[in-house]
Amino acid sequence: MIKRRIGITDTTLRDGHQSLLATRMRIEDMLPIAEELDSAGFHSVEVWGGATFDSCLRFLDEDPWERLRTLKKHFKKTRLQMLLRGQNIVGYKHYADDVLEEFVKYSVSNGMDIFRIFDALNDVRNMEAAMKFVKREGGHVQATVVYTISPVHDYNFYMKTAMELQELGADSICLKDMAGILSPYNAFEIIKGWKEKLDIPVQLHAHYTSGMASMAYLKAIEAGVDVIDCAISTMALQTSQPATETMLASLERSPYETGLDLTKLSRIAEYFKEARKNYAQFDSSSCSVDTNVLLYQVPGGMISNFINQLKEQNALDKLSRVLEEVPRVREDFGFPPLVTPSSQIVGTQAAINVIVGARYMYATDEVKNYMRGFYGRPPAPVNEEVRRKIIGDEQPITVRPADLIEPELPKAREVAGDCIMKPEDAVSVALFPQVAPEFLRRRKAAGQL
Numbered sequence: 001m002i003k004r005r006i007g008i009t010d011t012t013l014r015d016g017h018q019s020l021l022a023t024r025m026r027i028e029d030m031l032p033i034a035e036e037l038d039s040a041g042f043h044s045v046e047v048w049g050g051a052t053f054d055s056c057l058r059f060l061d062e063d064p065w066e067r068l069r070t071l072k073k074h075f076k077k078t079r080l081q082m083l084l085r086g087q088n089i090v091g092y093k094h095y096a097d098d099v100l101e102e103f104v105k106y107s108v109s110n111g112m113d114i115f116r117i118f119d120a121l122n123d124v125r126n127m128e129a130a131m132k133f134v135k136r137e138g139g140h141v142q143a144t145v146v147y148t149i150s151p152v153h154d155y156n157f158y159m160k161t162a163m164e165l166q167e168l169g170a171d172s173i174c175l176k177d178m179a180g181i182l183s184p185y186n187a188f189e190i191i192k193g194w195k196e197k198l199d200i201p202v203q204l205h206a207h208y209t210s211g212m213a214s215m216a217y218l219k220a221i222e223a224g225v226d227v228i229d230c231a232i233s234t235m236a237l238q239t240s241q242p243a244t245e246t247m248l249a250s251l252e253r254s255p256y257e258t259g260l261d262l263t264k265l266s267r268i269a270e271y272f273k274e275a276r277k278n279y280a281q282f283d284s285s286s287c288s289v290d291t292n293v294l295l296y297q298v299p300g301g302m303i304s305n306f307i308n309q310l311k312e313q314n315a316l317d318k319l320s321r322v323l324e325e326v327p328r329v330r331e332d333f334g335f336p337p338l339v340t341p342s343s344q345i346v347g348t349q350a351a352i353n354v355i356v357g358a359r360y361m362y363a364t365d366e367v368k369n370y371m372r373g374f375y376g377r378p379p380a381p382v383n384e385e386v387r388r389k390i391i392g393d394e395q396p397i398t399v400r401p402a403d404l405i406e407p408e409l410p411k412a413r414e415v416a417g418d419c420i421m422k423p424e425d426a427v428s429v430a431l432f433p434q435v436a437p438e439f440l441r442r443r444k445a446a447g448q449l
Helices: 012-018 032-040 052-061 063-073 097-109 125-137 155-167 185-199 213-223 244-250 263-282 293-297 300-312 316-332 340-354 365-371 382-391 409-419 424-429 436-445
Strands: 006-008 044-049 079-084 113-117 140-147 172-177 202-206 227-228
Touching: 006 052, 006 202, 006 244, 012 044, 012 052, 012 079, 012 263, 032 063, 044 052, 044 063, 044 113, 044 244, 052 063, 052 316, 052 424, 063 340, 063 424, 079 263, 097 125, 097 409, 097 424, 113 125, 155 172, 155 185, 172 185, 185 213, 202 213, 202 244, 213 227, 213 244, 227 244, 244 263, 293 316, 300 340, 316 340, 340 365, 340 436, 365 382, 409 424, 424 436
Parallel strands: 006 044, 006 227, 044 079, 079 113, 113 140, 140 172, 172 202, 202 227
Antiparallel strands: none
């Protein structure tokens, strides 16, 4: 029997430790196992993007660009992959096109191959420039549709959005289930529809948070998915991805194969079992399956943020009320998927509403900007009464938000001054002006390149 090959993207070096270890894994714990990962036979390895860029500068005193270059030297056979938040790049707001353009250019020149590009609101306008720049630089554009559940996110929505992204030049398409709420049969329906309607490869990314992801993967495989995202078993499950070894074993005596070797994978798993101990203070291993996500669509990271916020306000007893408030705020805001940065925007407002005891009496600047349209077009119309409470009679913008942002690199170069040692440094400062300049000053003082 000729078996159909299912590709596996390994997420251990990015989403795995971002989900389980607060993105704290250092490059020195990655390099000793890089050769094994490179020779394992993965479709790609996700090693960069998401929160890793910020974490390198903010917590690890590492240059994220140097991390990428170093990893590229060690991965000679396997393509490197990253998560790019569209016009948010790897930050939490929209940046000017000049920053995005330079970021993509240097990402490719430093070794990035596959760019998984998404927008928190599934506003395709916020993905177009990133897709164009990646194509121009010769990278692979994996356009992404964020999965969520709402009255407007139906089968037709997922078909229409994916077809639009294909028309814009996507090389592959990904369904991104960041909250772990994709059920097996919904996975089957969407993936089957995409395989029938699209001419490009289809990938599925899911988190294990609710306990459904492995089952969703199996149904997606039956529906024709080309690639699935997994993490090595000792960095999998909980709020991470399904375990690679489990998926490999699940396909035994089936019409499918991964081309991976369980013996090789077991050595990799043993390595990360030990490496994980270095991050015990950040380890969320006490968290198991969280079915609250099925009720509130709140990803695991949001719950931990709520706990910290409420502790600071001496209001931890209000957690259940905050969780109940999230779906109400989300509906008022036009049903945005709860992924960075919309998860922070909705979550913070829900917490404020409960702590203050009055809905929308106070709003953060991010919430005001969301209502002004500065994050893009919400999936559904927002509650106009709520909008008026937050921004009064201001009229929201209708253009692509980045069209209103002046070039930001000139100021970043000015701020960094003589601490710039390579062009990428200005991009780092533009992305994280509160964090990167101090990092560059420390690096210069230490005499490092």
